[in-house]
Structure formats: structure tokens, C-alpha cells
């Protein structure tokens with residue numbers, strides 16, 4: 001039995017994170033009367049899906065999601081989706097693409113096989129047996145790869161780098177897949193260059209990246225060695241994320257169904273939420289294209305450049321200190337969170353704050369020991385300065401976003417997303433300042 005929550009193809013262990021209410025107490029508009037959902041439900045029923053108590057609806061806070069028509073208790077089954085409804089690499093191989101994939105060398109990745117299938121089925125339109133599902137998939141996405149460079153530029157530095165990497169990854173996948181796409185020409189009347197264009201691949205990649213459940217499939221010779229861990233789960237993939245709920249999700253081998261069970265309660269007519277994993281807002285934006293308000297896992301990253309700005313270039317041991325931090329992986333993932341500076345950030349600050357006479361103690365610091373009151377105090381004071389710098393930087397970016405929202409109407413939804421990320425970061429930094437202020441008062 002594989003164990004996962006929706007959207008956690010990159011993080012299978014994250015299925016059972018967090019406790020809390022399963023429902024979202026906000027107004028919604030029921031969408032179940034819309035033709036596209038009626039058709040989807042019919043399609044699912046033909047494949048063995050027994051109608052659940054979930055209905056598609058638009059929610060104020062989270063957008064489209066699923067509402068429950070009956071109260072849910074901890075231990076209740078939220079949804080059970082038969083294997084026949086799942087779209088996996090097995091589905092792709094049994095389609096007309098299968099023979100071409102099996103012959104192609106070097107073998108394509110499971111991810112590319114799924115993307116190719118989605119693009120081909122979308123192109124097939126009415127003829128596709130997957131049409132009812134394809135019709136309810138988002139037309140566009142807000143993953144960083146889909147953001148304009150002007151918007152990417154406004155992201156916090158470490159995220160900006162990852163966003164650019166994501167864009168490049170899809171560009172490289174597109175370039176390296178061109179020959180494979182051309183090999184599929186006998187299957188299509190229209191040119192494969194037109195069907196499998198860059199924006200089609202970007203859409204398919206985002207569909208797989210933001211919507212798949214984790215389901216491990218044995219390696220098949222016709223695929224490259226990348227893990228085959230994806231399954232698209234129609235209807236179930238309408239469930240939105242909350243960092244404050246706990247669910248269990250797994251494929252039930254006996255029932256041949258993918259099931260999600262709740263560990264929380266949800267009132268009738270509320271949105272049913274699941275947890276994609278204990279992700280911070282950077283990860284949520286990068287992997288899923290959204291930001292969660294008051295996310296307990298969120299943190300603000302301090303780049304090595306920002307950190308080192310606060311230490312004198314004249315320090316004779318500076319170079320050695322930086323090497324130590326680098327060698328012991330203490331220059332990355334340094335953060336401020338709701339509970340103040342992280343232990344990793346404070347450790348890096350303590351190493352950089354070592355006086356010449358204390359330098360030999362750096363190992364003890366990495367192990368969590370205190371070297372001197374002066375060293376502790378200097379690390380905290382520097383943390384406070386960095387925090388203040390980040391607050392000012394964030395406020396400036398928020399002003400810039402405000403301006404751009406007025407000037408560039410077309411970028412507004414994407415700008416609103418980045419604005420939300422910075423506003424959440426600002427709240428975390430302000431909380432950290434408060435904590436540091438108390439700590440600094442305590443040590444002086």
C-alpha cells in the first residue's frame with residue numbers, strides 16, 4: 001500500500017502532517033449543477049466511482065474546491081477513487097502512444113510520458129475518452145514557470161533562483177523532447193510541432209506537478225530511471241490544501257481504490273481540505289502556485305549574501321569561517337520563522353561572530369554549545385539587524401508591487417500572489433523582531 005496525500009508526488013512522507021479542523025469556514029458557490037461537473041460525475045460513475053458526499057464549489061479563500069454535504073468525523077472516508085479512474089503511465093502505455101514510447105531511445109521519463117498523453121488527449125478533443133476530466137482541468141497555472149520575468153524579479157532572492165531554475169527545466173525538457181514528439185507524427189494529421197508546442201508542454205508539466213498523487217509504480221524498461229510515482233486522480237484532485245489538517249491517503253490494494261481518510265472534523269457544507277505536506281510558502285508557490293495564509297511551516301530565507309554583509313571583510317578568519325559554514329552546509333536554508341531566527345541561522349551567526357581568541361571553538365558551536373556571552377549577544381544583535389533589513393526590503397517590494405498593480409493590469413493576479421507571499425513574510429519578520437527584541441533585552 002503506498003501512502004500519500006494529494007499533490008505530494010515529491011514528498012510521500014508528508015501525508016499525515018498536522019492536526020486541526022478539516023473544513024474552511026467561508027462562503028462558497030456550489031458548482032455541481034454545471035454541465036462540466038455533471039459530465040465528469042457520469043464519467044466517473046461509469047468507471048465505478050460511487051457518488052461521494054463531495055460537491056464542487058468555488059470558495060472565497062481557496063478558489064475551486066470540494067464541499068461536503070454531510071458532517072465528517074475523524075476516521076471518516078473522504079473519497080475512494082477506483083483504479084479505473086486514475087491516469088498513470090500504465091494508461092499511457094495502453095494508449096496508441098504506448099508502441100512509440102516502447103520503441104523510443106533513449107527512453108522517455110514517466111513524467112514526459114504523462115505530459116505527452118495529456119497534450120495528445122487534449123488535442124483529440126471530443127474523441128478523447130478523458131475529455132470529461134480534461135474539461136475541468138485548469139486552463140492556466142500560477143507556478144513560477146508561468147510567471148512573467150517582471151513578476152519573478154519581485155520574488156524573494158532564494159525563490160527567484162528556484163523559479164528561474166523551474167522555467168529552465170521546462171525549457172530544457174521541451175528542447176530535449178522535440179525529436180520524440182516528431183516521432184509521434186504518424187499518429188496525428190496535424191503537425192506535431194504545432195500540437196506539442198512549448199505552452200502545451202508547460203501546461204501539461206504544471207498539471208502533473210500540481211495535481212498528481214504519489215503512487216509508486218515498478219520501473220518499466222521502456223522508461224528512463226526517473227521514479228514513476230505519479231497518478232492523476234480526477235475529482236479527488238479538486239481537494240485544496242490546508243497546513244492545519246491531518247489526513248491519511250493510500251491505495252487500497254484489496255478494493256483497488258485510492259482512498260483519503262480524515263483525522264479531523266468538518267461541518268456540513270464546508271470545504272473539505274487535505275494537507276499536501278508540511279510545506280512553507282516558498283515551496284507551496286514553487287510546487288503548486290499558491291500561498292497559504294498564516295502557514296505555521298512558513299519561514300523567510302536569509303541568503304548568504306545578506307548574511308555576510310553584516311561581517312567585516314577585515315576579519316582575518318572570515319574566509320575560514322565561511323569555508324566552515326559551507327563545508328558543514330550552514331550557508332543555505334537559514335531562516336526566520338514564527339518562533340524567531342532558526343537554530344541554523346543563529347549557529348551560522350555565532351560562527352561568524354567568533355572572536356580571534358575563540359575561533360578554535362567553532363566545532364562546539366556547530367554542536368550547539370555556548371562559547372561566550374559576548375558571542376551569543378553579538379549573534380542575536382546581528383540577527384535583529386538582518387531581520388530589520390529584511391523588513392525594510394520586504395516593505396519596499398510591497399510598495400513596488402502596489403505600483404505595478406496599477407500600471408500593469410494584465411499582471412494583477414500574479415502580482416497579487418507575490419504580494420501575498422511578501423505580506424506573509426513581513427508578518428513572520430515582525431514576529432521575529434519582537435522575539436529578538438525580548439531575547440536581546442534578556443541578554444544585555
Ligand SMILES: C[S@@+](CC[C@H](N)C(=O)[O-])C[C@H]1O[C@@H](n2cnc3c(N)ncnc32)[C@H](O)[C@@H]1O
Pocket residue numbers: 006007061062063064065138210211237238239240241242287288289290291292
Ligand atoms: C490539486 S489542485 C486542487 C484543486 C484546484 N483548486 C482546482 O481548482 O483545480 C491544487 C491546486 O489548487 C490550488 N490550491 C490548493 N490549495 C489552495 C489553497 N489553500 N489556497 C489557494 N489555492 C489552493 C493551487 O492552485 C494548487 O496548485
